[in-house]
Structures are given as C-alpha cells and as structure tokens.
Amino acid sequence: xxxxTVGFTKHDHSHCISDAITAxxxxxxxxxLQLTPVRKRALSILLEEHRALGAYDxxxxxxxxxxxxxxxxxxxxxxxxxxxxxxxxxxxxxxFIACAHPNELHTPAFLICTTCHAVAxxxxxxxxxxxxxxxxxxxxxxxxxxxxxxxxxxxxxEKSAA
Amino acid sequence: xxxxTVGFTKHDHSHCISDAITAxxxxxxxxxLQLTPVRKRALSILLEEHRALGAYDxxxxxxxxxxxxxxxxxxxxxxxxxxxxxxxxxxxxxxFIACAHPNELHTPAFLICTTCHAVAxxxxxxxxxxxxxxxxxxxxxxxxxxxxxxxxxxxxxEKSAA
DNA sequence: GCCTCAAACGTTATGTTATTACATTCTTCG
DNA sequence: CGAAGAATGTAATAACATAACGTTTGAGGC
Numbered sequence: 001x002x003x004x005t006v007g008f009t010k011h012d013h014s015h016c017i018s019d020a021i022t023a024x025x026x027x028x029x030x031x032x033l034q035l036t037p038v039r040k041r042a043l044s045i046l047l048e049e050h051r052a053l054g055a056y057d058x059x060x061x062x063x064x065x066x067x068x069x070x071x072x073x074x075x076x077x078x079x080x081x082x083x084x085x086x087x088x089x090x091x092x093x094x095x096f097i098a099c100a101h102p103n104e105l106h107t108p109a110f111l112i113c114t115t116c117h118a119v120a121x122x123x124x125x126x127x128x129x130x131x132x133x134x135x136x137x138x139x140x141x142x143x144x145x146x147x148x149x150x151x152x153x154x155x156x157x158e159k160s161a162a
Numbered sequence: 163x164x165x166x167t168v169g170f171t172k173h174d175h176s177h178c179i180s181d182a183i184t185a186x187x188x189x190x191x192x193x194x195l196q197l198t199p200v201r202k203r204a205l206s207i208l209l210e211e212h213r214a215l216g217a218y219d220x221x222x223x224x225x226x227x228x229x230x231x232x233x234x235x236x237x238x239x240x241x242x243x244x245x246x247x248x249x250x251x252x253x254x255x256x257x258f259i260a261c262a263h264p265n266e267l268h269t270p271a272f273l274i275c276t277t278c279h280a281v282a283x284x285x286x287x288x289x290x291x292x293x294x295x296x297x298x299x300x301x302x303x304x305x306x307x308x309x310x311x312x313x314x315x316x317x318x319x320e321k322s323a324a
Numbered sequence: 325g326c327c328t329c330a331a332a333c334g335t336t337a338t339g340t341t342a343t344t345a346c347a348t349t350c351t352t353c354g
Numbered sequence: 355c356g357a358a359g360a361a362t363g364t365a366a367t368a369a370c371a372t373a374a375c376g377t378t379t380g381a382g383g384c
Binding site (some may be wrong): 070092124129135138140143152 | 210254271273275276280282284286291292293295298300301302303304305306307308309310311312313314315316319
C-alpha cells in the first residue's frame with residue numbers, strides 16, 4: 001500500500017509538501033485559477049501540519065506571517081482550496097486538511113482516530129459505489145458526498161493492546 | 163418502496179409521531195434509560211418538523227414550553243437522543259433529525275436536498291459495506307460513521323425539469 | 325503602455341453553534 | 355431515610371462562521 005494513501009503510516013514527508021505545492025501550482029495554472037500567496041501559504045500550512053486544522057489555527061499562522069488577521073482571510077483561502085479539491089473540510093471536526101489525492105476526481109472517505117486525532121484520507125472504490133446505489137434506489141442526484149468514520153487507527157490500537 | 167424509508171415521498175405523518183414516541187418509550191424502558199420530559203419533547207419536536215433542526219431551534223421551542231432557555235438544555239437532550247439512536251446529527255448542516263429507523267442497528271446515509279432542504283435517511287446495504295472494506299484495507303477500527311450526500315431530490319429535480 | 329473591470333484582500337461588526345462550570349433537583353436503591 | 359449518581363437550570367464564555375463595505379491588485383482589451 002502506498003504510504004501516502006493512508007495517513008497512519010510513516011512516510012517521507014520531506015518532499016511531499018513541495019511536491020504538493022508544485023502540483024497545486026500546475027493545476028491552478030492549467031485551470032486558470034490564481035494560487036495567490038495567502039492561498040498557497042494556507043495550503044502549505046495544512047500540508048506541514050499533516051492533520052486537520054481549524055480555520056482559526058490557520059488564521060493564526062497566516063496573520064503571524066503578515067497576512068490579514070480577520071476570520072474571512074482564512075475562510076476565503078480555505079474555501080478556495082476546498083472548492084478546487086486541494087483541501088477538504090472534515091465536517092465532524094469543523095476542520096480542514098490538505099487533500100491527499102489532488103488531481104484525481106474522488107469522493108474521499110476520512111478516518112478520524114479518536115485517540116491520536118490523526119485523520120487519514122482513504123480512497124473509495126468507485127466500482128463498488130455505495131453512493132451510486134443510493135442514488136439509483138432513491139432517485140436522488142448526488143452532487144457532493146462526505147464519508148467520515150470515527151474510530152481507532154492501527155497505531156493506537158496496537159499501543160492500547162500492549 | 164416504503165414511504166418512510168426515503169423522506170422525499172409523502173407519507174402518513176399523523177401516526178408516525180406517536181408511534182415513534184411509543185417505540186422510544188419502550189426502547190428506553192427496556193434499556194433502563196430515562197426518557198425524561200425534555201428529552202421526549204425534544205424528540206417529538208424533531209418528529210413533528212420532520213426535517214433537520216438546529217439545536218437553537220429546538221431550544222427555542224423547548225423554552226417556550228417552560229423548559230430551560232440555555233443552550234445546554236437543548237444540547238443535552240439532543241446528545242441523549244443521538245447517543246441512543248433516536249436522532250442523528252447532520253454534520254453538514256449542524257442540525258439534528260429524528261431517526262427514521264430506530265431499533266435497527268444501522269449506519270445511516272443522509273441525502274440533503276440543496277433546493278428544498280429536505281433531508282432523507284437512506285438505509286445502506288450492510289452486506290455491500292463500503293465501511294467494512296475500508297476498515298479491512300486500512301486496519302482502522304470504525305466506531306461510528308456518517309455518510310452525507312448533497313444534491314437534488316426527485317421532487318425538486320422534476321420541478322426544475324418542468 | 326494604460327485603462328477598465330472583476331477578483332482578491334483587509335477590516336469591522338455580527339451572527340451562529342457549542343461547551344465549561346457550578347448550583348440545584350430528582351431518582352434509584354441499599 | 356439517606357447516599358450517590360443522574361438529570362436539570364443558569365451564567366458565562368468559547369469556538370466557528372459570515373455579511374457588508376472599502377481598497378488593492380492584476381489580467382485582458384484597446
């Protein structure tokens with residue numbers, strides 16, 4: 001399994017930030033979007049932390065670095081990132097996390113460890129799609145969907161067993 | 163299709179409230195839980211509205227009826243209901259809705275219509291479970307999960323097509 | 325190059341959602 | 355009855371989010 005696929009395993013974090021920024025740059029250029037300084041910095045903050053951050057956490061870091069200090073500064077940057085698939089909002093936590101699989105069109109599933117508070121983004125198998133099954137049986141047209149699970153990650157499970 | 167399974171179809175609402183209350187009463191008695199007046203009233207408010215209500219909406223109605231007027235009154239009642247499967251929180255909306263399938267152990271999927279704001283609780287097929295697939299491939303132990311989809315319900319879709 | 329216009333940004337103010345903390349009352353059960 | 359735990363009420367505050375408005379920036383047409 002690709003270590004980056006599931007965030008509960010150690011991985012080489014040194015390059016993944018710059019790689020992700022580069023990818024975001026390219027994506028925005030190709031799509032005619034402006035990855036402005038605030039937006040880029042907000043993304044890199046999420047990438048650096050590699051966990052779900054509240055909007056006010058991001059705001060605090062942005063304002064320390066000379067960006068505006070008012071909530072809309074953070075919310076607007078985060079809105080941009082989530083709108084264009086560079087980050088996701090974890091509804092359960094009212095928090096934001098950098099997307100682990102940008103580029104790919106995907107419906108992410110999040111696994112939230114209630115012990116260590118890590119959040120992993122798991123890929124769902126589209127061929128197996130629960131969502132299309134639901135859409136079919138109910139006549140509902142799905143625009144966006146979120147799947148969030150709370151529980152215990154492999155690391156914490158191991159520790160508690162020891 | 164059972165009209166109550168998917169909330170987008172008309173159904174006989176006159177009895178479903180009292181039936182649900184009766185079922186909740188029995189469930190709590192059997193489980194040794196106290197379905198106190200505030201809790202029961204909070205549940206009936208959710209049932210009457212038959213849609214997702216914010217905690218402060220519920221609070222307003224409770225306080226009108228002589229219950230406490232401070233947020234914890236509503237949050238505690240709603241916590242009780244959600245903890246014991248009588249209601250669910252829709253994270254996407256920061257709102258609460260009475261459970262359409264009490265008794266049954268289930269992982270509900272919610273369909274949120276962005277046009278009429280109706281929320282339906284769809285049953286997921288456990289044998290088909292996306293969640294167990296994820297748990298298996300990641301080693302994550304899932305305690306609770308929420309699946310929420312936004313889109314257009316059959317009724318609104320029909321109207322916009324007309 | 326320069327003008328125009330829409331997008332992005334900054335700030336003030338306010339709205340909405342949720343929790344902490346603590347005193348009081350009710351229930352259960354020995 | 356009396357103790358212990360659960361449930362309730364209230365005050366205060368924390369945490370999350372948006373509306374509204376003026377200013378700045380920079381992309382694209384001329």
